[in-house]
Amino acid sequence: MSKDANTQRMEKIVSLCKRRGFIFQSSEIYGGLNGFWDYGPLGVELKRNLKDFWWRRNVRERDDMVGMDGSIIMNRAVWKASGHEETFSDPMVDCRNCKGRHREDQLPEKDGAKYCPNCGSRDLTPPRAFNLMFKSYAGPVESEDNLVYLRPETAQAMFVQFKNILDTSRKKLPFGIAQIGKAFRNEINPRNYTFRSREFEQMEIEYFCHAKDGLRLTDYWLEERLKFYEDIGIPRSKIRVHDIPAEERAFYSKKTYDLEYEFPFGLSELEGIAYRTDYDLSKHIEHSGKPLEYFDDVTRERFVPHVVEPSAGVDRTALALICEAFDEETVTDEEGKSEVRTVLRFHPRMAPVKCGVFPLLKNKPELVAKAKEIVALLRPHMAVAYDEAAAIGKRYRRQDEIGTPFCVTVDFDTIGENGPEKKDTVTLRERDSMQQVRIPVADLKNWLLEKIS
């Protein structure tokens, strides 16, 4: 796809997300706030489906994983030990001409010289380190002693609670801790819609193991994570696995894979899978003075566990799901009129609404009553949309545009007006093929549950 086509595609996606209530600018009525976003009624369902499925796959369905939910603000000592206070920074330059501030590694370059992407000036300050952690104060006094940070990643809580979790869950190595939660980074240049935000959510795993298993488990997690993306509708062929060369990895990492998705704005990181060796636990042992070692009662060995960290972004994955699902196709209706159908081809598992339920006519009480009965039948099990306004074709289009995989219509056959054979059956229409089948109401719930679970 050409650059223009990709830009246009992204514009259409952003506009659809706003129009249909997936994503809004934060504080929009006051002009917004750069790098912050609100998820609307459909966006929050999409994110919830994603997080729930991640949790199910990585925690509930496994014996070797447990979850936790740590606080966003932690003792400042955590960030001193982890190195974030000292080094979690981007080199930043200011443009002396337009006063814009940019990340040095992202400046465009022409004829060997970097220039300001806003105004084109080459009059730039030398790079300076800019710490990405948001600061606040715990308690009423704004003193150095009370300084705290909003966490820039969820990972550290899993390291500092390693011992508590080990002792209370009685897990043996290898085992992992999983966490989903907000993280904050004062990004110099938030951009590409929600891709680079200042407030975002992460889904992280710290998988602890013996040193001898570290490399093998890194490859194991790479495979697990690729399977996960496939299971939510992002095929392997759309993900580039970037094996980060040694000179670009953090010095303590023995292997790092970046999983990159082909967004309309270019190939960009969805997730990092890093074999971090025993760096994190060792740092916390050194700074806290607490023993965070593991004792293997079979080999009688005492050691600091190594860790493999698959770290994914909720917002980036949600955006990838939307980009992957977005499609426009020309369809011809029964009268031979063609139109462009906008459709979000979400995997049914991820779709914000699973089933639309329509009475054929809104002024026919029996149809309406039966449709509402079906809504009540499905609602405890899934997100359902009831719609009685406008022609059926239009109602289908509305659901196509938000990615609802199935719609059922209650018609005169359903209420037995055309004989007993089709009584208590409905028309079930599938979003992608637009094919319709007749299905007994009694089978509907299980049929749908199988498709969305």
Ligand code: ATP
């Ligand atoms: P980048 O190089 O894009 O800044 P990173 O390598 O610093 O990302 P990590 O520190 O590895 O990212 O964070 C793990 C995951 O958290 C990323 O793969 C991404 O999905 C998510 N993430 C990180 N920063 C942001 C952000 N500013 N906005 C949204 N998601 C983010």
